Amino acid sequence: MRDAQGHDGHRPGQGAAGALSSRPLLAMAFAFLLIFGIGLHFFDTNNDLWWHLKTGELIVKEMHIPSQDSYSFTREGHPWVALEWLSEIVLYGVASLLGFGALVWFKAFVFVLVMSLLWSLIREKEYPYLWLTLTVIAALLVQFHLLLRPHLFFWLFLLLTLFILRKRKTPLLLIPLFIIWANAHASVMIGLFVAGSYALEAWWRSRSFKAVYPFLPLPFAALLNPVSYRVFLTPFHIISESKEFIAEWQPFPLGDPHLIVFVLLLVLLLFLVFRTRGIRIADLLPLLVMVPLAFNARRNLPVAVFFLIIAIADRLRRLMAGPGMPSRRIFRVWSERSSAALPLFLVLILFIGAVMVHAGTAFSPSFPRRQYALNAMDFILNHDIGPDLFNDYAHGGVAIFKGYPRTKVFIDGRIDMYGEDMMKRYLIISEQLDGWEDLLAPYAIDGFLLSHGSPLERHLLGNRSFKLVYFDELVSVFVPVRPDTEHLRGFSLLGPRAIKAPSSPEEASALAEEMSYLLSLDPGNAEMHKNLGMLLVLSGMDVEKGKAELSQYLFLAPRGPFAQEVRALLVRS
Secondary structure, eight states: OBOTTSOBSSOTTOSTTTSOOHHHHHHHHHHHHHHHHHHOOOOTTOTTHHHHHHHHHHHHHHOOOOOBOOSBSSSTTOBOOOTTHHHHHHHHHHHHHHOHHHHHHHHHHHHHHHHHHHHHHHOOSSOHHHHHHHHHHHHHHHGGGOOSSTHHHHHHHHHHHHHIIIIIOOGGGHHHHHHHHHHHOTTHHHHHHHHHHHHHHHHHHHOOGGGTGGGTHHHHHHTOSTTGGGGGTHHHHHHHHHTTTOGGGSOOOTTOHHHHHHHHHHHHHHHHHHHHTOOOHHHHHHHHHHHHHHHHOGGGHHHHHHHHHHHHHHHHHHHHHSTTOHHHHHHHHHHHTHHHHHHHHHHHHHHHHHHHHHHTSSSOOSOOGGGTTHHHHHHHHHTTOOSBEEEOGGGHHHHHHHHTTTOBBSOOSOHHHHHHHHHHHHHHHHTTOTTHHHHHTTSOOOEEEEETTOHHHHHHHTOTTEEEEEEOSSEEEEEEOSGGGTTSOOOSSOOSSOOOOOSSHHHHHHHHHHHHHHHHHOTTOHHHHHHHHHHHHHHTSOHHHHHHHHHHHHHHOTTSTTHHHHHHHHHHO
16 A cells, blocks of 8 residues: 555565564574674684783782782883773683683673674664674674783773663763773773764754763763873873784785775765765764774774774665665565575575684684693793793783793783883894894893794704703793703704704604603693604604504594594504
């Protein structure tokens, strides 16, 4: 039926296909299962987590927020305040009460909560698959930075702020949220900017300053933190100190899939703004700030995506509500055929999930201990190496978590505390640039914790003033040759990058002994089990023990790169 103006009498999407029926709910369940699975991974590059956990532990045990550095010997006593102390307490609480594996589940839960808030902000009863698709796109686009760090709470607080402003329309509810936010993450300045955008829109619509009054207490709420107003300056300080050195503060390379999808979404928004002839002030201002920041630094892209998806959904609703628009018929077909598209939609979600599982980026909630230098730090502590360690930047957090207070680090992820000069000093030493020895000389280094392949590791391997006392798949540990390190056994035939081929039975026996010693320090080293097993079997020194070592390799790495070769050798022997 048609009304007096000749339009259809029913609304688009009305009926079983457009309403929130059981089938759309089923699709949403599968989608959020995918989103949950995206969160179930423990990145091996999440090195800052460890010093956050140690800080949370110290705050809980000492009932005191640190005001100066005590983790490093290069900046010991330097002013430093744990601005994210509340987040650190939460992360430490989860890890200490439930274990490290629980941290991954906690992260996944927070991520689903974040995406649920995004979905609730954009969804309508009509065209449920449209809003669901936008939510899943956002989830897939931001998962690259889904790290177990306090910035995860930043996402949560930002979406809660938007939910309160858009759905509850009661800015006073933001007062307790901003107090918590200011003590959990230094990004509260962005929350204030978003609230200010909504305050400006409220004034613009009413032309009355009374509409702004509920927003006025928010800056004062954010001041209730250990550093008062300086929390507003912290993001700018971190950006200025980190831009040159830290990958996540640098832009995406051209051609990166995340950047391409982001640009396509931006083009879609511009098209929708043109078709609907406008955009809300509260949507426009955050986009004007966050979109350039997303192009400038990759870690800013997730926040820009949240604003972008919300703005796109808002313009889509405006586009679909316009009478007589051709696009209205397109979305009506979407709604009428949504039930038929459900199986395809679910298959697509499951396919994406399967790809992520195969790539090892999702659905792996176990704690990957061997992807961090935890075993190496156990060796350092058990053999009284220290207290002053020269460490690669990536391993500073683990060294703090395991070694403090017995050991101190050269540098770690708190680059805003170390500053640009200290970071340059570290890079000159670690990369062995001109003058590196003069920069290292003032420090009485007791041990070196270095990643494989680093220039400094290569130098120490060929320097008789230092000896290699431990290595695994990830790092090497060196000590200077001096009286207090004579008790530490070094490796002469084994090395992290190559094994010296034995030229005599005596040398083969010595090599097997070194391998056995290393395995006594690190029984989980699958590669060394394989090397020892092949040496014993192929040389005929001890075939039965060699077969046992090869079996242990297959137990530790059943899908390892040499698994098929090892199985064939076991059959032949």
